[in-house]
Amino acid sequence: MPVRRFGRPSPVVMVDRGVLTDESLTPTARLIYALLLACLDTETGSHEVARLAGLASVDDMQPFLDELESVGAADVMDHVGAGQVITVHESPLLPEQRTHACIPCQDCGACSCEYIKGMCRPCSHIRDVREQARADIARWQQEVDQGKTYAVGSGGARLHRWDCSSLNTVERSVGSLEDAIKAAKAGADPGYIYWPQLPKLYSAEELRRKGSKKRNCGLCGPDPL
Ligand SMILES: [Zn+2]
Ligand SMILES: [Zn+2]
Ligand SMILES: [Zn+2]
Known part of the structure; x- marks a missing residue:
């Protein structure tokens, strides 16, 4: 599945301090968070991220992605027209900002999650x-x-x-x-x-x-x- 950008492109990796130093997360989850941010706007896909994190496959990454989802740092969802996508958040989402489903555009029905939710x-x-x-x-x-x-x-x-x-x-x-x-x-x-x-x-x-x-x-x- 593709790793999708959420935030502006930058040549330098900015990693949220709170997530990187969150002791409730496993070290692997924290490493995956930094790797996902480092791989934005690159050709690096989720298989490579898994390998860089020392995991054998993307499937092995799921429990760590669940950890990141629980703190609003990343999520894995089905998006209209794109299928399963990992979205990483440069700033973790607050509980009220988190959604559990793709929000289609009210005008065309395409995924609107990368823009104003509900409007592509x-x-x-x-x-x-x-x-x-x-x-x-x-x-x-x-x-x-x-x-x-x-x-x-x-x-x-x-x-x-x-x-x-x-x-x-x-x-x-x-x-x-x-x-x-x-x-x-x-x-x-x-x-x-x-x-x-x-x-x-x-x-x-x-x-x-x-x-x-x-x-x-x-x-x-x-x-x-
Ligand atoms: Zn969407
Ligand atoms: Zn005239
Ligand atoms: Zn639209």
């Missing part, structure tokens, strides 16, 4: 981007309702009519967001999920007040200011 990292990002989209659409709609008929696109170089066909529309932005989410669900990097911002809209007065010197878009030809 990609789904949390998707929720944030959807919230940005909601706020941006509301802002754009309000500007349309206020009768702002000029637009500055994302590049900011030219002045357009608010409905110029070269600008992002709600439909296009939503379409591209949903495509990116679909691609991420099919295995693409969720980092590519973002909201293509809608153009900022202005009234003629606002632009005159700003002393706008932007060149007019040749495609839509906005009314002269």
